[in-house]
Amino acid sequence: MIERTPNQKAWWLVTPVLALVAFNAIIPLMTVVNYSVQETFGNNQFFWSGVIWYEDVLNSPRFHEALLRQLMFTAQILLIEVPLGVIVALAMPRKGFWVSVCLVLMALPLLIPWNVVGAMWNIFALPDIGLLGRAVNALGVDYNFTQQPGSAWVTVVVMDVWHWTSLVVLLAYAGLRSIPDAFYQAARIDGASGWQIFRYIQLPKMKRVLTIAVLLRFMDSFMIYTEPFVLTGGGPGNTTTFLSIDLVKIALGQFDLGRAAAMSLIYFLIILLMSWIFYTLMMRSEGQK
Amino acid sequence: MAEIRLDKIRHSYEDRPAAEADFALKMVDLTWKDGGAYALLGPSGCGKSTLLNIISGLLSPTEGDVRFDGRSVTDLAPDQRNIAQVFQFPVVYDTMTVYQNLAFPLRNRGMDRSRIDELVRETAQRLDLTGVLDRRAAGLTADNKQKISLARGLVRSDVNVIMFDEPLTVIDPHLKWQLRSQLKKLHQRYNFTMIYVTHDQTEALTFADQIVVMHEGEVVQVGTSEELFERPEHTFVGHFIGSPGMNLFPCTVGDDGVRVDGMPIALDAPPAPGQVNGTSQLGVRPEFIRFDTGGLAVELTDVADIGRYRIVDAILGRHPFKIFCPEGVEIPSDNAKVRFDPRHANVYVDGWRVEARSR
Numbered sequence: 001m002i003e004r005t006p007n008q009k010a011w012w013l014v015t016p017v018l019a020l021v022a023f024n025a026i027i028p029l030m031t032v033v034n035y036s037v038q039e040t041f042g043n044n045q046f047f048w049s050g051v052i053w054y055e056d057v058l059n060s061p062r063f064h065e066a067l068l069r070q071l072m073f074t075a076q077i078l079l080i081e082v083p084l085g086v087i088v089a090l091a092m093p094r095k096g097f098w099v100s101v102c103l104v105l106m107a108l109p110l111l112i113p114w115n116v117v118g119a120m121w122n123i124f125a126l127p128d129i130g131l132l133g134r135a136v137n138a139l140g141v142d143y144n145f146t147q148q149p150g151s152a153w154v155t156v157v158v159m160d161v162w163h164w165t166s167l168v169v170l171l172a173y174a175g176l177r178s179i180p181d182a183f184y185q186a187a188r189i190d191g192a193s194g195w196q197i198f199r200y201i202q203l204p205k206m207k208r209v210l211t212i213a214v215l216l217r218f219m220d221s222f223m224i225y226t227e228p229f230v231l232t233g234g235g236p237g238n239t240t241t242f243l244s245i246d247l248v249k250i251a252l253g254q255f256d257l258g259r260a261a262a263m264s265l266i267y268f269l270i271i272l273l274m275s276w277i278f279y280t281l282m283m284r285s286e287g288q289k
Numbered sequence: 290m291a292e293i294r295l296d297k298i299r300h301s302y303e304d305r306p307a308a309e310a311d312f313a314l315k316m317v318d319l320t321w322k323d324g325g326a327y328a329l330l331g332p333s334g335c336g337k338s339t340l341l342n343i344i345s346g347l348l349s350p351t352e353g354d355v356r357f358d359g360r361s362v363t364d365l366a367p368d369q370r371n372i373a374q375v376f377q378f379p380v381v382y383d384t385m386t387v388y389q390n391l392a393f394p395l396r397n398r399g400m401d402r403s404r405i406d407e408l409v410r411e412t413a414q415r416l417d418l419t420g421v422l423d424r425r426a427a428g429l430t431a432d433n434k435q436k437i438s439l440a441r442g443l444v445r446s447d448v449n450v451i452m453f454d455e456p457l458t459v460i461d462p463h464l465k466w467q468l469r470s471q472l473k474k475l476h477q478r479y480n481f482t483m484i485y486v487t488h489d490q491t492e493a494l495t496f497a498d499q500i501v502v503m504h505e506g507e508v509v510q511v512g513t514s515e516e517l518f519e520r521p522e523h524t525f526v527g528h529f530i531g532s533p534g535m536n537l538f539p540c541t542v543g544d545d546g547v548r549v550d551g552m553p554i555a556l557d558a559p560p561a562p563g564q565v566n567g568t569s570q571l572g573v574r575p576e577f578i579r580f581d582t583g584g585l586a587v588e589l590t591d592v593a594d595i596g597r598y599r600i601v602d603a604i605l606g607r608h609p610f611k612i613f614c615p616e617g618v619e620i621p622s623d624n625a626k627v628r629f630d631p632r633h634a635n636v637y638v639d640g641w642r643v644e645a646r647s648r
């Protein structure tokens with residue numbers, strides 16, 4: 001037998017990664033945890049306060065309302081963007097010159113900086129000078145997103161649909177393109193209808209990319225901040241104040257560090273939990289095959 | 290089942306084909322007999338799949354007419370032609386069970402449930418799929434999936450023709466033999482018209498009664514494996530069928546017979562000089578060349594021993610060629626002389642075989 005001399009020096013090689021992770025994840029996160037269990041009255045003096053902030057946030061109607069608004073918003077945009085994205089992807093040409101035209105057009109909204117999207121839609125939808133606002137009012141609909149909660153909500157949803165449906169389209173299109181021609185030919189020979197082709201060939205083949213699309217859209221929309229902040233600032237009133245907007249109001253507006261920290265962690269855990277549930281459910285149905 | 294007639298079919302993928310080169314399929318005129326087992330053989334890109342898709346109706350030919358039992362089906366959609374096609378990669382409906390997969394084409398034709406059930410179970414039995422009927426199709430192995438695609442065709446008892454587009458490409462070699470013989474048995478028992486596309490000559494030769502050889506969008510020969518071997522109608526057939534392929538020598542055809550580099554070659558039926566206008570070649574398979582002390586002097590350069598036979602590389606004049614040398618035949622060490630079998634040596638003009646007009 002050859003004697004093996006234990007050599008633990010290899011651990012040093014991992015240090016850079018450890019340092020990196022520590023600085024960009026662990027330390028900031030622990031700082032937030034730290035804030036969330038303490039109370040301060042200024043002078044950089046902190047006192048242990050236990051889980052009071054958590055109880056406070058979880059019991060506050062303000063948090064409940066923001067969470068409900070957030071859930072409503074995410075559910076609505078998922079219900080619109082995913083089917084719409086699939087429909088657009090199905091309508092896109094499969095080959096020829098127009099493919100690249102469509103792809104570029106589809107990619108455009110994704111390339112616009114988020115606050116520019118907000119500013120664009122703000123001006124676009126203004127009832128007195130915006131093209132959309134004027135047009136809608138000219139059609140006889142009383143529309144003013146700066147004052148009416150309903151109008152504001154619809155504008156935020158439409159803006160998000162405009163901004164992000166392309167992502168679903170591109171993913172779904174990639175999924176569709178990966179289906180070999182033989183599947184369509186076999187379906188024609190079997191006498192399948194257009195709906196059956198969609199139901200039994202296209203949809204099953206798109207399932208994997210749609211899982212990713214739903215997951216990405218869920219996480220992103222649940223964290224949405226910039227566009228509604230620029231468009232409505234969370235108003236009128238609190239009607240478009242989503243979780244992240246509320247969080248910023250508490251953390252920076254009121255400088256309520258403990259409550260904001262507790263809320264951040266709860267917010268983070270909700271996203272983590274929901275993503276995990278989504279992922280497990282989707283992977284489970286995948287595994288049934 | 291039906292007789293399939295391809296009447297002067299031409300096909301081009303261009304919108305306005307002008308030159309002959311625009312056509313992927315140049316003038317195919319062919320009849321597939323009812324109940325026949327045909328192999329469609331040719332290299333990639335020769336137009337095999339185009340021809341197949343024209344029969345199945347996935348493509349509409351630029352010119353010509355497709356007829357099943359004398360009835361024109363050129364304008365009918367694939368599902369109305371009642372054909373079946375098995376593709377290179379298994380096509381199954383992933384979310385359905387095997388049973389639902391087989392029932393699918395029948396349901397789409399509005400058949401009633403009890404009849405569907407009967408047909409599905411019967412077909413599953415024929416293909417040994419009974420055990421997996423309730424399984425989801427997606428989880429099966431490639432060979433089982435390929436059986437399902439075949440079964441979706443066989444389940445329609447009135448199917449006109451079943452077409453196979455290189456169906457064994459993704460199947461493991463040891464299963465290939467099994468599926469091939471199973472398919473052959475099915476054909477013998479149920480006698481459906483079968484067209485089998487392949488670029489593998491062994492597969493074609495073991496499978497089919499008649500082999501259709503295609504080359505650059507044309508059908509160059511239709512025949513049994515013996516005919517293709519003994520009398521290739523085109524130099525392409527000589528080269529594509531058989532290993533090693535047919536030897537070709539540039540030759541001249543004159544009143545005094547056929548000559549290669551001035552050396553006279555004895556043929557049973559030499560063509561007359563008037564029949565030859567174009568590049569002429571003499572083609573003879575390595576199997577039809579024998580050592581003979583009274584023959585043409587050649588130079589031997591190499592001998593390759595391939596187990597039960599040897600392949601001898603030789604040079605006649607300036608032209609290298611191969612000789613097939615079975616066991617027990619001695620290879621002369623020097624002054625080698627060979628004779629071409631006069632019955633199996635052919636003259637080709639611009640690739641096509643010509644023979645003496647019968648007088």
